[in-house]
Amino acid sequence: MKSIEVWFEFGSNYSYPAVMRLPAAAQKAAVCIRWKPFLLGPIFRSFGWTTSPFVTQKEKGAYVWRDMQRLCARYGIPWTRPTAFPRRAILPMRVALLCADAPWIAGFCQRMMLQNFARDREIDTPQAVGAALSELGLDAESIIAQAQSDGTRAALRAQTDEACRLGIFGAPTFLVDGEMFWGNDRLEDALAWDGRAA
Amino acid sequence: MKSIEVWFEFGSNYSYPAVMRLPAAAQKAAVCIRWKPFLLGPIFRSFGWTTSPFVTQKEKGAYVWRDMQRLCARYGIPWTRPTAFPRRAILPMRVALLCADAPWIAGFCQRMMLQNFARDREIDTPQAVGAALSELGLDAESIIAQAQSDGTRAALRAQTDEACRLGIFGAPTFLVDGEMFWGNDRLEDALAWDGRAA
Numbered sequence: 001m002k003s004i005e006v007w008f009e010f011g012s013n014y015s016y017p018a019v020m021r022l023p024a025a026a027q028k029a030a031v032c033i034r035w036k037p038f039l040l041g042p043i044f045r046s047f048g049w050t051t052s053p054f055v056t057q058k059e060k061g062a063y064v065w066r067d068m069q070r071l072c073a074r075y076g077i078p079w080t081r082p083t084a085f086p087r088r089a090i091l092p093m094r095v096a097l098l099c100a101d102a103p104w105i106a107g108f109c110q111r112m113m114l115q116n117f118a119r120d121r122e123i124d125t126p127q128a129v130g131a132a133l134s135e136l137g138l139d140a141e142s143i144i145a146q147a148q149s150d151g152t153r154a155a156l157r158a159q160t161d162e163a164c165r166l167g168i169f170g171a172p173t174f175l176v177d178g179e180m181f182w183g184n185d186r187l188e189d190a191l192a193w194d195g196r197a198a
Numbered sequence: 199m200k201s202i203e204v205w206f207e208f209g210s211n212y213s214y215p216a217v218m219r220l221p222a223a224a225q226k227a228a229v230c231i232r233w234k235p236f237l238l239g240p241i242f243r244s245f246g247w248t249t250s251p252f253v254t255q256k257e258k259g260a261y262v263w264r265d266m267q268r269l270c271a272r273y274g275i276p277w278t279r280p281t282a283f284p285r286r287a288i289l290p291m292r293v294a295l296l297c298a299d300a301p302w303i304a305g306f307c308q309r310m311m312l313q314n315f316a317r318d319r320e321i322d323t324p325q326a327v328g329a330a331l332s333e334l335g336l337d338a339e340s341i342i343a344q345a346q347s348d349g350t351r352a353a354l355r356a357q358t359d360e361a362c363r364l365g366i367f368g369a370p371t372f373l374v375d376g377e378m379f380w381g382n383d384r385l386e387d388a389l390a391w392d393g394r395a396a
Binding site: 059182189 | 255257366368
């Protein structure tokens with residue numbers, strides 16, 4: 001079965017509609033999802049940036065919030081402009097990495113995204129992460145403990161290094177057979193990719 | 199009749215497919231085009247940049263050329279990665295500003311874009327601009343002389359200031375009833391805009 005790697009961040013606003021749309025779109029295209037959480041912070045710092053370009057470039061930032069509102073309205077997904085941006089998401093990212101192959105991973109990712117971009121809540125806390133895991137009928141305490149282990153911490157750093165090595169410069173980024181597609185706008189192109197540009 | 203303002207630059211790679219697609223797409227949508235040439239250089243310098251982010255961010259730059267190739271293949275328009283980027287385009291921009299309301303303006307803009315992004319030729323010369331104007335059956339010498347007048351030079355600077363004032367941060371940018379859409383990817387959304395985000 002064809003597969004799509006989805007490199008994403010819970011703090012990334014354009015990752016939000018991509019993560020919300022992905023499960024249904026991938027099913028329709030008969031493509032299997034490989035979830036690849038990574039941290040955008042170190043990538044941005046490697047460019048010499050201290051935060052998101054949507055914060056440092058005021059004009060672009062203003063546009064992006066309006067674009068998000070229009071996009072979410074079109075997709076029929078809820079949207080609230082977060083009062084804190086970009087939100088820290090280290091703990092949920094560790095859980096996503098640890099459980100990337102679990103059958104409930106899409107539901108977890110969508111819950112964390114909704115907390116940030118529909119409910120305007122902090123997501124980098126054991127409470128926020130635990131609530132999402134519990135809703136999915138999981139043992140939140142045990143998963144969070146594993147997520148905070150040295151092994152998971154190191155694995156998320158390694159996955160972020162791998163993103164850097166692959167030339168990933170933003171999120172979401174889709175990889176299909178080594179072909180890179182950047183941005184929520186390219187989700188359909190990525191799912192339809194058949195190895196030929198023409 | 200509904201109208202769309204198209205803020206563009208002949209040196210801007212994503213302005214290329216937008217300018218090539220625009221006349222047919224606008225006709226289909228029954229939308230009148232208002233051509234708004236402006237210079238990206240001063241906008242980028244206002245952000246503290248010395249050139250295009252596609253040059254300074256190597257990873258993003260590498261992606262963008264592949265994305266252009268795929269996009270142009272999909273649209274069925276020719277594509278050659280320019281050996282010089284971003285190309286200076288001051289003279290053709292002045293002509294575009296001077297003649298923005300002429301019935302042949304779309305043909306002129308498309309010819310300059312094709313020189314840059316399909317034939318990989320310099321465009322900031324009286325020869326390149328003159329060839330395009332002559333092909334359109336126009337008096338190239340007279341138009342170029344007017345384009346190089348102090349009045350046209352000042353008008354292009356003023357239009358670039360106006361872009362800055364409007365919060366335009368890249369090209370192409372579409373404005374419909376004051377609503378901003380950034381990038382070739384948003385051309386269809388801009389043409390379909392009916393004043394409601396939902």
